[in-house]
Amino acid sequence: MLNHSPLWKKLMVLLIVIVGALYAMPNLYGEDPAVQISGLRGAETTTSTLDNVKSHLTEQQIEFSSIALENGQVLVRFKDTEQQLKARDSLDKVLGGDYSVALNLTPATPEWLDSIGGVPMKLGLDLRGGVSFTMEVNMNEAELKAQESMVGDFRSDLRNENIRYRGVKKEGDAVVITFRNAEDLDAAESALKKRYRDYLFADDSTQLTLTVSMTEQKLKEIREYALQQNITIIRNRVNELGVAEPLVQRQGQKNIIIELPGVQDTATAKEILNATATIEFRMLDSESDISAALNGRVPANSQLLYDRNGRPSLVKKRVMLTGDHIVDAGSSFDEYSRPQVNITLDSPGASKWSNATKINVGKPMVTVFIEYKPTDRVDSEGNTIFEKHEEIIQIATIQGRLGKNFRITGIDSQAEATNLALLLRAGALIAPIQIVEERTVGPSLGAENVELGMQAIIGGFALVFVFMLFYYRAFGVVANLALTANLVLIVGVMSLIPGATLTLPGMAGIVLTVGMAVDANVLIFERIREELREGKSVQQAIHQGYDAAFSTILDANITTLIAAIILYAVGTGPIKGFAITLSIGIITSMFTAIIGTRTVVNSVWGGKRLNKLSI
Structure with missing residues (x-):
C-alpha cells in the first residue's frame, strides 16, 4: 500500500519528539541567584558548615529560597540578586580565608527533571554574563625552570654513568659542570651529547669545565610547551573547581584567554585562577635541629617551611619530583579504611621517582605546594616579578621503592585526600601567569542579548x-x-551535549536554521504539485x-553540514557557536522535514481514495 507508515516508525518519531521536548523543558525554568561556598586547600565543607551558614543568614535576616550541601559545596539559592549580594558580603566576613564564597547563577530545574539528567543549555559569556581574563605566561620563568631542571638531570645522568664531577651549577643561561681530570670531562661530554641533542656543548680543557646551553630551537619548544601545558592545567583546574562551561584558549605566543560564564564575582574568579600552582616532592630533613633553624641557623641544603596550620619543618632543597610528571591522581581508602591518594606518573617521572625513592625507603617525604604571586615590581624587560610562596601540604613516609604508581598515606581526612588528589590531578603550572586584562559582562547585558536573540528567533x-x-x-x-518540532529538538540536543554552549552567534545559527528547515518541505511540496499537474x-x-526530492535534499544538507563542520574545526569563539547550532539544526531539520512530515502525511492522507489535496 502506498504511503503507509508502519507503527514502529510512528512510535519512533513520537518518542524522539517527546524526549527532545523533555530535555528542552529545563530551559523554561530559568536560573536562581545563588551563593556557592567551597573549602580551600583542605578545608572541609560539611553539614556543620551548612548549619553555620543557615544560622548566620537567619540572624542577619537575609532571606533565602533553599540551602543544601551538594558535591562538597554549600549552595544557597535566593529570590533576587539583592539578597544574594548581601549574603555574599556577610558570609565573606564570617567564614574567613578557609572558604571561597562565590556568586553564581544556578538552574532552577525541578528535582524530577534533574534526576533524569535534564539540564538547561549552557550559555556563553555574551548571553549569561560572567568574567573574561587575558593572562600572560611568564616565559622567562619557564626558561629558568628548564635550566634549573638541567642541573638535577645532569647530576643524575653522571652518577648513573659513574662519571665523577666536582660540581654542577647554573651560570647565566647555561649550566657549568666542573671535573677533576680531562678523562672525566671527555667521558661526560660524550655521554651527555648522546642524550641531549638539542643542547650546545663547549668544553674548556684548561679549566676542566663543560658548559651546556640550550639551542634557540630548544628554547622555542620550551616556550610552546609552557603555553600549551598551562592552557591544559588551567582548564583542568577551572573544571575541577566547578565553574560551568569555561572557555580556555591561547592568544598569540604567550597569552591565554579565559572566559567564565555565570561567574559574577571578579575577585572570586581571580581566586580560582590563582589556585593554579606547582607541586614538588622533597625529603624531610629530620637530622638537623629545628630549634636552631627557627633561630636563623638553617642548614645550607635545607629550607624552613610551614604547613597551613603554621607548624614548621626542615625540608631538603633538592627536588625529587615535580607535579608536571603526574598524569592521574585519585583519592580512596587503604585496607584499614584510612584515606589515601593514588598517583600515576608518566614514563620519565616514573624513572626519576624510582631512583629517588630507592635510597630513601623508611624516610619521611614532603609534598610542597608552591604559588607564584605577582608583585608590583618589574624586571629590565618589563615583565612582572613573581614572589614564590611555599607551603607544606603533606608529610608521608616512603614505604618502599616507588614506580609509576604509588600512594600517599597518613592523610587526616577523606576531604583532605580528595583536595590533594584534585591538586595533583590538575597538574602543575610550567610557568607563572599574570592577569593583563579583565572584562566583566553583567547579567543584565547578557539577559538583554538573550531577549534580542529570542525576538529574532520568534x-x-x-x-x-x-x-x-x-x-x-x-x-x-x-x-x-x-x-516547531525542529526548534524543540535543537534546544533538547543543545541541552544534552556536554560541550555545547549557546552564544549570540549561535542564536544567529538557529535563526538561519528556521529559514532552512522549511527548504526540504518546499522542495517536497512543489514536487507533489508537479506530479498532480501531470495527472498522477x-x-x-x-x-x-x-522519493524524488530526497536525493536533492540530502545533497544540499550534506554540503552545508560539511561547511559547518569545517567552520567548527578551524574557527574560534563566536564562529564555533554559530557552527555547532547550524550543524545540529541541519541534522534535526532533515529528520523532521523528511521522516517527521512523511509520517504525519501518511497518517492523515496515506492509503485513502482522494481526488484532491489541500496543498
Missing part, C-alpha cells in the same frame, strides 16, 4: 509559519508542526514527491 519563526500556512494550506500546517493520483503524487 520573528523569523512567525514569518515562516504564516507563509507556509498561507501558501501550502493543510500541508503548511504539517510543515509548521515539523518546524494523489497517492502517487505524495509518494513520488518524497
Whole structure:
C-alpha cells in the first residue's frame, strides 16, 4: 500500500519528539541567584558548615529560597540578586580565608527533571554574563625552570654513568659542570651529547669545565610547551573547581584567554585562577635541629617551611619530583579504611621517582605546594616579578621503592585526600601567569542579548509559519508542526551535549536554521504539485514527491553540514557557536522535514481514495 507508515516508525518519531521536548523543558525554568561556598586547600565543607551558614543568614535576616550541601559545596539559592549580594558580603566576613564564597547563577530545574539528567543549555559569556581574563605566561620563568631542571638531570645522568664531577651549577643561561681530570670531562661530554641533542656543548680543557646551553630551537619548544601545558592545567583546574562551561584558549605566543560564564564575582574568579600552582616532592630533613633553624641557623641544603596550620619543618632543597610528571591522581581508602591518594606518573617521572625513592625507603617525604604571586615590581624587560610562596601540604613516609604508581598515606581526612588528589590531578603550572586584562559582562547585558536573540528567533519563526500556512494550506500546517518540532529538538540536543554552549552567534545559527528547515518541505511540496499537474493520483503524487526530492535534499544538507563542520574545526569563539547550532539544526531539520512530515502525511492522507489535496 502506498504511503503507509508502519507503527514502529510512528512510535519512533513520537518518542524522539517527546524526549527532545523533555530535555528542552529545563530551559523554561530559568536560573536562581545563588551563593556557592567551597573549602580551600583542605578545608572541609560539611553539614556543620551548612548549619553555620543557615544560622548566620537567619540572624542577619537575609532571606533565602533553599540551602543544601551538594558535591562538597554549600549552595544557597535566593529570590533576587539583592539578597544574594548581601549574603555574599556577610558570609565573606564570617567564614574567613578557609572558604571561597562565590556568586553564581544556578538552574532552577525541578528535582524530577534533574534526576533524569535534564539540564538547561549552557550559555556563553555574551548571553549569561560572567568574567573574561587575558593572562600572560611568564616565559622567562619557564626558561629558568628548564635550566634549573638541567642541573638535577645532569647530576643524575653522571652518577648513573659513574662519571665523577666536582660540581654542577647554573651560570647565566647555561649550566657549568666542573671535573677533576680531562678523562672525566671527555667521558661526560660524550655521554651527555648522546642524550641531549638539542643542547650546545663547549668544553674548556684548561679549566676542566663543560658548559651546556640550550639551542634557540630548544628554547622555542620550551616556550610552546609552557603555553600549551598551562592552557591544559588551567582548564583542568577551572573544571575541577566547578565553574560551568569555561572557555580556555591561547592568544598569540604567550597569552591565554579565559572566559567564565555565570561567574559574577571578579575577585572570586581571580581566586580560582590563582589556585593554579606547582607541586614538588622533597625529603624531610629530620637530622638537623629545628630549634636552631627557627633561630636563623638553617642548614645550607635545607629550607624552613610551614604547613597551613603554621607548624614548621626542615625540608631538603633538592627536588625529587615535580607535579608536571603526574598524569592521574585519585583519592580512596587503604585496607584499614584510612584515606589515601593514588598517583600515576608518566614514563620519565616514573624513572626519576624510582631512583629517588630507592635510597630513601623508611624516610619521611614532603609534598610542597608552591604559588607564584605577582608583585608590583618589574624586571629590565618589563615583565612582572613573581614572589614564590611555599607551603607544606603533606608529610608521608616512603614505604618502599616507588614506580609509576604509588600512594600517599597518613592523610587526616577523606576531604583532605580528595583536595590533594584534585591538586595533583590538575597538574602543575610550567610557568607563572599574570592577569593583563579583565572584562566583566553583567547579567543584565547578557539577559538583554538573550531577549534580542529570542525576538529574532520568534520573528523569523512567525514569518515562516504564516507563509507556509498561507501558501501550502493543510500541508503548511504539517510543515509548521515539523518546524516547531525542529526548534524543540535543537534546544533538547543543545541541552544534552556536554560541550555545547549557546552564544549570540549561535542564536544567529538557529535563526538561519528556521529559514532552512522549511527548504526540504518546499522542495517536497512543489514536487507533489508537479506530479498532480501531470495527472498522477494523489497517492502517487505524495509518494513520488518524497522519493524524488530526497536525493536533492540530502545533497544540499550534506554540503552545508560539511561547511559547518569545517567552520567548527578551524574557527574560534563566536564562529564555533554559530557552527555547532547550524550543524545540529541541519541534522534535526532533515529528520523532521523528511521522516517527521512523511509520517504525519501518511497518517492523515496515506492509503485513502482522494481526488484532491489541500496543498
